[in-house]
Amino acid sequence: MQSRLRVHGHPIQPMLVTFPFGLFVCATVFDLADLLGGPVILGLVGYWTTVAALIAAGLTAIAGLVDLWDVPGDRTRRTAVTFNLVNAAVAVLFVFACLIRSGVPEHGATGGLLTVELLGLALGAVGVRLGSTLVRQFDPPTGEPAGFDAFGPPATSVAGGFGRRRAG
Numbered sequence: 001m002q003s004r005l006r007v008h009g010h011p012i013q014p015m016l017v018t019f020p021f022g023l024f025v026c027a028t029v030f031d032l033a034d035l036l037g038g039p040v041i042l043g044l045v046g047y048w049t050t051v052a053a054l055i056a057a058g059l060t061a062i063a064g065l066v067d068l069w070d071v072p073g074d075r076t077r078r079t080a081v082t083f084n085l086v087n088a089a090v091a092v093l094f095v096f097a098c099l100i101r102s103g104v105p106e107h108g109a110t111g112g113l114l115t116v117e118l119l120g121l122a123l124g125a126v127g128v129r130l131g132s133t134l135v136r137q138f139d140p141p142t143g144e145p146a147g148f149d150a151f152g153p154p155a156t157s158v159a160g161g162f163g164r165r166r167a168g
Contacts, residue, residue, distance in 0.1 A: 013067050014135050016060040017087065021124050023053030024094055028117040031109035043108035047101055050094050057091040079134050086127040093120035 030046035064084045071077045097116045101107045 013060060013063040014131055016056070016063050017127070017131055020053045020057035020060055020087075020091070021128065023049050023056060024090065024117070024120060024124060027053060027094075028114070028121055031114055031117060034109040035111065035114060040106055040108065043101075043104075044106055046109060047098065047107035050098055054091060054094060054098070057087065057094075061088065061091070076134070079130060083127060083130040083134050086123060086130060090120050090124045090127060093117075093123065 027046045027049035030042045030049060034040070034042040034046060061084065064080075064087065068077075068080050068084060071080045093116055097113050097120070100110065100113045100116065104110060104113075
């Protein structure tokens, strides 16, 4: 069974998951730089990056729930439910991080905040692993080139062979 939400034949939720996770990583890097004595603005940027990541996580959760609707009730469903719960737990940890910093002047970073964020990222790494397992279980390979073969010339040209001689 395939995902309902697809773009060019590929499931959309695995694509969407990269946005909140990447933003959570960026927020943690900004907060670490703020704690290490960087400019005060880094704490504020870290805060708003976390807010953007939480919005992206909400949209990703909606896509995950739509996909979960069609997952068969076997090992794949357990993996999908666990994947979505792990992602929700990461979001909850970062909501907690936003609450921690709400009382700090200019939303600066603190040691406790960074600890919560690092815990969230560690849990997010588990989610990434589950997501890759889920893609292999839920969405069989399409036969498209993988690795460096995917960067080769396209099989068909959009321009219809413009500038090439035709045989015949």
